[in-house]
Amino acid sequence: MSRSIPCPKCGSLTTNISIEKALYIGHPPDQIFACYKCGKRVYGADAVNALVAADKTRLEQLQRAKEAEAAAKAAAAALEAQKKCAWAPCPNDHTPTSKYCSRTCSDRNAHAREKARKASRSTAPRSPTGAAPCPS
Ligand SMILES: [Zn+2]
Numbered sequence: 477m478s479r480s481i482p483c484p485k486c487g488s489l490t491t492n493i494s495i496e497k498a499l500y501i502g503h504p505p506d507q508i509f510a511c512y513k514c515g516k517r518v519y520g521a522d523a524v525n526a527l528v529a530a531d532k533t534r535l536e537q538l539q540r541a542k543e544a545e546a547a548a549k550a551a552a553a554a555l556e557a558q559k560k561c562a563w564a565p566c567p568n569d570h571t572p573t574s575k576y577c578s579r580t581c582s583d584r585n586a587h588a589r590e591k592a593r594k595a596s597r598s599t600a601p602r603s604p605t606g607a608a609p610c611p612s
Pocket residue numbers: 483484485486487488511512513514515516
């Protein structure tokens with residue numbers, strides 16, 4: 477057992493499920509759930525399996541709730557990002573008519589883009605063949 481099943485009575489995780497040896501050949505081994513805190517015991521493989529299944533469902537629901545919360549947070553963040561000025565370093569929201577908050581940001585972004593374009597052009601290889609001048 478890698479994980480303890482919480483006690484259905486007190487919620488404690490100091491519990492144990494022990495497998496009793498088969499009483500006779502052909503008899504399935506029995507299971508006993510025991511809580512060390514409150515002393516609750518559940519006898520029988522069926523009852524113990526039901527406890528395990530109920531705990532699994534509980535954990536899955538917890539996981540689903542967590543995922544839903546994360547998705548809602550991501551959606552809110554995306555919505556928040558959409559409101560931002562398109563000039564990345566600017567902390568302002570953009571105006572309803574533009575993707576920038578101001579003319580300044582629009583200019584800055586245009587300059588940055590122009591600069592990036594020039595930089596990528598200057599580092600690009602001129603010609604794969606060496607661009608020999610055409611003999612006349
Ligand atoms: Zn208990």
